[in-house]
Amino acid sequence: MAEDYAPCDSINDSLNMKEGANDLLVVCFGEMLIDFVPPVCGLSLAEAPSFKTAPGGAPANVAVGISRLGGSSAFIGKLGDDDFGHMLSDILKQNKVDNSGVRFDSTARTALAFITLRDDGEREFLFFRHPSADMLLQESELDVNLLEQARIFHYGSISLISEPCRSSHIAAMRIAKKSGSILSYDPNLRLALWPSAEAAREGIMSIWDQADVIKVF
Structure with a gap:
């Protein structure tokens, strides 16, 4: 499948079209949520x-990571118009991530996940997520200007x-x-969120051949 992806030289040429690597904007798209994590490991939920x-x-983690490494990043997604949603948006801002692409939904809550x-x-x-605000982002709510500035556009499958x-997303x-x-x-498979394993495979593969870089491990 290697012939389906741009070679490193082609990717480097695209990156060098901008003036200097530090001027590259990475726009991350998708979900941002509250994780509830126990203080100890080795236990079930x-x-x-x-x-x-x-x-x-x-996707939000990638945006924050890029900023902390000295890069330029932005996040596009939807949060609930609730305390958790505004807290998450503020966290992006505190980490110097452009949050101008964040939208708020008054009819759905910010997504939650319990993890151990x-x-x-x-x-x-x-x-x-029944549904959560991130699932309700409308095409009309996309920050087109931010997308047009992106040198790298990063997204997952959720x-x-x-x-x-x-x-x-499309x-x-x-x-x-x-x-x-x-x-x-980043395919980022979370089977519990899909209707079935087959639906997950079909959804993830539906955009596979459009990516220039795919995270697989």
């Missing part, structure tokens, strides 16, 4: 004595699970690609 809150969501690390090294997840976010990819962005894809 039911056994955990308590939980502490932490910001989560793979079991004795066997596997993580256990329990999600609350935003492909349901409408209207799926259509917004539209954002189209805008970014048309503007010359490199498309970076």
Whole structure:
């Protein structure tokens, strides 16, 4: 499948079209949520004595990581118009991530996830998204200007699970690609969120061949 992806030299040429690597804007798209994490490992969720809150969501984590490493990043997604949602948006700002692409929904809450690390090294997840605000991002709410500035557009697969976010995701990819962005894809499989394993495979693979870079491990 190697011939389906841009070679490193081609990617480097695209990156060098901008003036200096530090001027590159990485726009991350998708979910941002509250993780509830127990203070100790090796327990099931039911056994955990308590939980502490932490910001989560793979695309948002990438945006914060890039900023902390000295890069330029932005996040596009939707949060609940609630205390958790505004806290997460502020966390982006505190970490120097452009949060101008964040939208708030008054009809749905910010997504929650309870996570623990079991004795066997596997993580256990329990999600609350019925629906959550990130699932309700409309195409009309996309920050087109931000997408057109992106040199790299990074996204996952959770935003492909349901409408209207799926259509917004596809539209954002189209805008970014048309503007010359490199498309970076983290499949980030979370089977519990999909209707079935087959639906997950079909959804994840539906945009596979459009990416320039895919995170697989």
